[in-house]
Amino acid sequence: MPSYTLLERLLFPSVRLNARKLERRLSGKTVLITGASSGIGERLAYLLAGFDARLILTARRGDKLAAIKADIESRTGFRAAIDIFAADLREPEQTDALLAYVSQLPGGLDAVVSNAGHSIRRSVRESLDRYHDFTRTMAINYFAPVRLLLGVIPLLEKNGGHIANVSTVSALLLPVPNWAAYQASKSAFDVWLRSAAPELNALGVSVSSVYFPLVRTPMIAPTAAYKNAPAMSVEIAAKIVARTFYSRCRVYKPWWLAAGELASVLFRGVWERSAARKISRKERAR
Numbered sequence: 001m002p003s004y005t006l007l008e009r010l011l012f013p014s015v016r017l018n019a020r021k022l023e024r025r026l027s028g029k030t031v032l033i034t035g036a037s038s039g040i041g042e043r044l045a046y047l048l049a050g051f052d053a054r055l056i057l058t059a060r061r062g063d064k065l066a067a068i069k070a071d072i073e074s075r076t077g078f079r080a081a082i083d084i085f086a087a088d089l090r091e092p093e094q095t096d097a098l099l100a101y102v103s104q105l106p107g108g109l110d111a112v113v114s115n116a117g118h119s120i121r122r123s124v125r126e127s128l129d130r131y132h133d134f135t136r137t138m139a140i141n142y143f144a145p146v147r148l149l150l151g152v153i154p155l156l157e158k159n160g161g162h163i164a165n166v167s168t169v170s171a172l173l174l175p176v177p178n179w180a181a182y183q184a185s186k187s188a189f190d191v192w193l194r195s196a197a198p199e200l201n202a203l204g205v206s207v208s209s210v211y212f213p214l215v216r217t218p219m220i221a222p223t224a225a226y227k228n229a230p231a232m233s234v235e236i237a238a239k240i241v242a243r244t245f246y247s248r249c250r251v252y253k254p255w256w257l258a259a260g261e262l263a264s265v266l267f268r269g270v271w272e273r274s275a276a277r278k279i280s281r282k283e284r285a286r
């Protein structure tokens with residue numbers, strides 16, 4: 001794994017967590033983390049394990065979750081109670097089983113980190129016989145979190161709870177070629193949650209949308225172009241999500257994103273024409 005470069009320090013500066021505030025928010029509370037077997041969700045589980053909370057870790061790979069639980073529990077300083085629940089959140093019955101499990105917990109549920117996700121990088125031309133790329137990204141990045149949240153909203157309402165959604169900066173910028181399946185599905189849930197947030201706030205449930213840039217996790221490993229691209233560390237990403245528990249901020253964005261959002265409005269035409277020219281050049285060079 002490349003070390004953190006100067007540019008990365010500038011783009012993704014380190015984050016200070018207020019442990020006292022986090023302790024106050026988490027003490028005796030129950031937090032559900034989806035996608036906890038890897039990357040951001042896994043790192044967040046390690047971070048929150050130092051607090052007096054109950055963590056419910058879910059993902060498809062039960063063996064990975066069990067190994068993470070065992071490793072956390074073998075460390076000094078761990079205080080949380082850790083439950084693991086293996087589920088493929090694209091499967092409605094498995095989500096229902098998770099919801100049934102969460103619903104019977106004596107203290108209910110206080111927070112959900114909607115983090116499980118899947119990315120696909122493929123051009124539309126290479127996807128002509130791969131409609132399933134679009135259904136499977138929508139299944140995990142859109143329908144799964146919608147179904148899960150619909151099930152837990154009554155629990156969160158009861159406890160004045162919190163939802164943190166792990167989104168991507170690309171939901172706020174001009175879409176880039178080759179990522180149509182991923183970007184459309186992440187944007188769909190981002191918009192769903194932004195639309196739902198005022199309703200949820202009125203029920204006493206806070207909502208944070210966390211817009212991450214590239215984060216150095218297994219998700220980006222298959223993309224060769226990202227090997228040396230600037231990326232946020234997974235430790236910083238986990239802290240940013242954890243901070244939303246006490247800040248309850250509506251939005252986290254990297255400091256430089258506003259410039260990108262403005263450029264997305266001003267330069268859509270320029271960007272789309274130049275992207276098309278670049279793709280044509282590549283096609284001709286093949």
Ligand SMILES: NC(=O)c1ccc[n+]([C@@H]2O[C@H](COP(=O)([O-])OP(=O)(O)OC[C@H]3O[C@@H](n4cnc5c(N)ncnc54)[C@H](OP(=O)(O)O)[C@@H]3O)[C@@H](O)[C@H]2O)c1
Binds near residue numbers: 061
């Ligand atoms: N890495 C980035 O650059 C980046 C940037 C912006 C936003 N994000 C978002 O951050 C979130 C976490 O990604 P990551 O980078 O940490 O990737 P990751 O290391 O690949 O983790 C993805 C997690 O999602 C779980 N998952 C995938 N499909 C699932 C399914 N069908 N049912 C249940 N769980 C499933 C995976 O567990 P199993 O395989 O065990 O099921 C894994 O724990 C994603 O929502 C991603 O879109 C990532």
